[in-house]
Amino acid sequence: MKVLVPVKRVIDYNVKPRVKMDGTGVDLANVKMSMNPFDEIAVEEAIRLKEKGVATEVVVVSIGPAKAQETCRTALAMGADRAILIQTDETVEPLGVAKLLKAVADEEQPGLVILGKQAIDDDSNQTGQMLAALMGRPQGTFASKVEVSGDTVTVTREVDGGLETVALTIPAIITTDLRLNEPRYASLPNIMKAKSKPLAAKTPADYGVDIAPRLETLTVAEPPKRSAGIKVADVDELVAKLKALGVAA
Amino acid sequence: MKTLVWVEHEGGALKDATLSAVTAAAKLGEVHLLVAGEGVGGVAEAAAKIAGVGKVHVADNAAYAHALPEAVAPLIVELMGHHDAFVAPATSTAKNIAPRVAALLDVMQVSDILSVEGDKTFTRPIYAGNAIATVKSNDAKLVITVRGTAFEKAAKDGGSGAIEAVSAATSGEGSKFVGAEISKSERPELTSAKVIVSGGRALASSENFHSVIEPLADKLGAAVGASRAAVDAGYVPNDYQVGQTGKIVAPEVYVAVGISGAIQHLAGMKDSKTIIAINKDEDAPIFQVADIGLVGDLFTIVPELTSKL
Numbered sequence: 001m002k003v004l005v006p007v008k009r010v011i012d013y014n015v016k017p018r019v020k021m022d023g024t025g026v027d028l029a030n031v032k033m034s035m036n037p038f039d040e041i042a043v044e045e046a047i048r049l050k051e052k053g054v055a056t057e058v059v060v061v062s063i064g065p066a067k068a069q070e071t072c073r074t075a076l077a078m079g080a081d082r083a084i085l086i087q088t089d090e091t092v093e094p095l096g097v098a099k100l101l102k103a104v105a106d107e108e109q110p111g112l113v114i115l116g117k118q119a120i121d122d123d124s125n126q127t128g129q130m131l132a133a134l135m136g137r138p139q140g141t142f143a144s145k146v147e148v149s150g151d152t153v154t155v156t157r158e159v160d161g162g163l164e165t166v167a168l169t170i171p172a173i174i175t176t177d178l179r180l181n182e183p184r185y186a187s188l189p190n191i192m193k194a195k196s197k198p199l200a201a202k203t204p205a206d207y208g209v210d211i212a213p214r215l216e217t218l219t220v221a222e223p224p225k226r227s228a229g230i231k232v233a234d235v236d237e238l239v240a241k242l243k244a245l246g247v248a249a
Numbered sequence: 250m251k252t253l254v255w256v257e258h259e260g261g262a263l264k265d266a267t268l269s270a271v272t273a274a275a276k277l278g279e280v281h282l283l284v285a286g287e288g289v290g291g292v293a294e295a296a297a298k299i300a301g302v303g304k305v306h307v308a309d310n311a312a313y314a315h316a317l318p319e320a321v322a323p324l325i326v327e328l329m330g331h332h333d334a335f336v337a338p339a340t341s342t343a344k345n346i347a348p349r350v351a352a353l354l355d356v357m358q359v360s361d362i363l364s365v366e367g368d369k370t371f372t373r374p375i376y377a378g379n380a381i382a383t384v385k386s387n388d389a390k391l392v393i394t395v396r397g398t399a400f401e402k403a404a405k406d407g408g409s410g411a412i413e414a415v416s417a418a419t420s421g422e423g424s425k426f427v428g429a430e431i432s433k434s435e436r437p438e439l440t441s442a443k444v445i446v447s448g449g450r451a452l453a454s455s456e457n458f459h460s461v462i463e464p465l466a467d468k469l470g471a472a473v474g475a476s477r478a479a480v481d482a483g484y485v486p487n488d489y490q491v492g493q494t495g496k497i498v499a500p501e502v503y504v505a506v507g508i509s510g511a512i513q514h515l516a517g518m519k520d521s522k523t524i525i526a527i528n529k530d531e532d533a534p535i536f537q538v539a540d541i542g543l544v545g546d547l548f549t550i551v552p553e554l555t556s557k558l
Contacts, residue, residue, distance in 0.1 A: 016512065017376040026380055094348070095357045120493070122375055124360045129318065129348035138319050138423035141345050144487075154427065159341040160440075160496070161259070162488050165427040166317070172423070178477070178494050179487060214357035218370065218383040226519065229540040231531075235553045238525070241541050245523055247444050247469055247502050248558045 001111030001148075001170070003046040003055045005080065006101055007039040007062050009071040010121040023219040026121075035071045038116025040078075040183040041176040045146060046114050047079040048181065054148045055112075057081045061104050063097055065089050069199065076194035077186030083199045088211070092204075094122075096211035098130035103207035105135060110171065112153065117142050117175040128175035138168040142177040250278030250368065253306070253328055255337035255346070258284065258292045265441045266338035268299065268402035273395040274336040275301050275403070276365040282306065282410065283328060285321055287314040297410035300403050308415040315429075316342050320421030322349040328415065329354060334391035339497075347394050356388035363399040377493045377516040397440060398499030398520060432486045434473075439489070442472035444502045447491055447518070450478035451507025451528070451547060458484045461551050462506060468558045474498065474518075476508045492517035507547045510535030527551065 011017055012032040020027045035043075049055040060075040061084040062068040072083035086100055105113060118125035132139035140146070140155030144163065147154045148170070157164045158177045186194070204211050232238050242248040252274040257264040267282075274280045280301055284293045285308040293307040306328060312320045325346070329335060335350055337343035339361045351358040362371040369386045371393065439445065446466040452458050458479070466473045474496075475489040491498055493516035503521035508514060510526070510533055518524070519538050526539035529546050536542045543550060 011376070013513075017379045019380045026376055093357050095352060095355075098352060120377060123373075123377065123493070124348075124358070125344050126348035126351070126358050126360060129345065130352035132318075133322065133349040133352035138421070139345070139349065142341060157341075158487060159429075160488065162429065162431040162486065164315075164429040167425045167427050169423040179481070214386065214388050215359065216385045216387060218385055220375070220380050220382045223374070223378060223381050223519075226524075226538050226540075229524070229536070229538075229542060231536070231542040231544065235543070235550055235557060238541065238543050238554060239557045241525075242469075242502075242558070245502055 001055055002057045002059060002108060003049060004105060004108055004110035004113045005039070005042050005046045005058060005060045005075065006097070006113070006115050006127070007043065007060050007071050007075050008036040008116070008119045009033050009062065009064050009068040010036045010119055013037055013120055019220055019222045023221060025217070025220050033067070035074050036116050036119045038118060038176050038178070041178065041180050042114040042116050043075045043078050043080060044181045044183040045176060049148065050079070059084065059108060059110070061086065061101065063088065063092055063100055072199055073194050074186060076197040077191040078184060079190070082197055084202060085199060086202045086204060086207070088204050090211065091213065092211050093213050093215060094124050094126035094130055095214065096209070097127050098134055099209045100204060100207055100211065101127070101131050102134045103209055112170065113173045115173070115175045117177055128173050132173040135173070137171050137173055139173045140166055140168050141175045143174050144177050144179045146174060146180065250333040251331070252277050252280055252334040252336050253325070253332040254280060254282050255335070255343050256282050256284045256292065256296050257338055257340050257342060258286065258289065261288070261291050263292055263295045264340070265402060266340050266397045268405065269397040269400040270336050270338040270395045271299055271301065271403040272400040273362065273365060273393070274334070277334055277336070277368070279303050281332065283308070283325065285313040285316065285324060287311050293412050297412055298406045298408050299410070300407040302408040302410040305410045305412045306415045307412055312421065315426040316346065317421040317424050317426060318346045318349045319424040321346050322353060324415070325350045326353045329390060334393060336393050336395060338397050339394040343394055347392055351392035354390055354392065356390050356392055357386065358392040358394065359384060359386060360394050361396045362393055363396055377512055378519065379512070396497060398497060432488050436466060437470070437472045439472045439474055439491070439496050440498055442500050444469045444471035445474045445498055445500045446471045446504045446506065447474035447476065447508060448479055448484070448506050449476040449508030450482060452479060452484055455484045461548065465504070465551055465555045468555050471504070476514050505535050505539070506551060508535055509533045510538065
C-alpha cells in the first residue's frame, strides 16, 4: 500500500509572528521557515507504517513556492521515498489544496493519505476533511493512534471529552494530532541521501485545478494588547485580590 | 439570510457551545437548527426553546448516533439546498464535519470566527492568535465555525421553534464507530467554566496535580486545566489541555500555576478576563499577560492560598 503525505512549509513554530505595518499580512521576509509540526508527525507515522511492512512506498507532496523544496527534502531525509512539489507563488486555500491533492491521489492511488490536523499559520483545520469529501472516502481526524489490519484502519481520535475510536475502510484519509508519535530527526547521512531521491516538479496547471481564492483577506491586525498587570508580594495580598474579583468568599 | 446551526449535544443534553453559535448565526439572519443523532427528541425540545430560534430540523436515526461526518455531511448538504449558511461551534465534532460539508458544497470554510463584521465578513485568529484577519467570503453559501468564547450565549429559553423531522438520507459508508473513552469529571466543564485553575510542568507529577491544583480548584469552584507540557508528561488526560492544539477558554479568572506561558498555551487562554500567574521564575512570559502575578514556589504558595480561602 502506498501512503501519501502532504506537507506544508510554514513559519517556524518558535518564531513570534509580526504583523506588517500596512495590515496586509504577517511579515515572512527573512523569517525562519520549517515543516508544519503536525506534518512532521504525519511523515513519521507513514515511515513507521513502512518500517512495519504495512506501507510499501511513502510519497510526500507539497504545494507552495520553490523553497518548499526544502520541506520536501526534509521529509525525504526522514525516510520518505519520493516527493512531488506543486509549485506556485500564490496563496492556496485549503479547498484549492484539497482539489490538488485529490488530483495527485487519483494518479498515485494511495491506500492512506496522512495529513497534519492543521497548519500553524492559517489555523484552518480543513484540508484533510475536504480531501476526504472530494474523494468520497472516510476520514479519521485528530488521530492519536493508527492501526492497519487488512483493508481496515482503526483510528483513535482525540475529541473534546476524551478519546473516540473509529474503523475506516481503506482507502482512507487520516489527520494527525500531537500525541500520535514523536517525529525523528534526520541524520546527516540521510540528509545527504535525500538529495538524490526523486522530486517531481509540477504546477497547479498540470492538474487542471482552479485554485483561485474564495476568501478575500481585507486586513490583518495585531490582537488587542493586554494592559500591564501588577505583582503581589504574598499570598494574603493575592487572597484579597481574589475576594475583590468576587471569586472567593 | 437563512442559517442552519449545528446543535452539539451529549447524553441527551444540549451543550453550551451551541448557544454561542446561535448568537453568531442570529447576526446573519434567520436561525434554524439541526439536531442529528439517535433518540434526540429531548434535545430537539430543548433546542426549540432557545431564544430566537425558528425551525428545528430533527434527524433521529441510528446512522447519526455518533455524528460520523461520512453520514452527517450529506444530510447537511441536502438541508443546505434551502439555507444560506451553515454555522457550527468550533468543537471537535463540528471541526470534523464542517469542512467536509464545505468541500461538498464547493465553498471555502471560515474557521473559528471571533466576530461577524458584515453579511459575509468575519474576523478570525491566525498564527496561534498572534494576528487577527478580517476575511470576506466570495462564495454563494457560507460554512462557518464559531469560537464559543467570542460570542455571548443565547438564552436557553424564551424561544418557540417549530420541530420538523428530517428523513434520513444516507448511512456513513466506510466508517464505523468502535467506542469512546470519555474522561469523567465532577467539576465544571473547561470551556464554560467561570474560573479555571491550570497547572504546568512545574507540578512535576500526577500526584502533585491532585494534591496541589485540585484542592484550590475545588475551593474556587473552578475547572481544572493544564498546559501541553503537563499533558505530555502524563500528569493529566489530554482533554485538560488549554492551548492552540487543545481547548480555547476565556473564563472570568484564569489561574496559571507553574506554567511558563509558551505561545501555544497563551493562544488558548489570553482572552480570559483576569489572568493570575503563580511562578517561581519572575521572567516567565506568563507574567507579560498576567493581571496579577505572584513570584514564588508553587508548592508553598498554592497550599497556603487554598487554606486561606
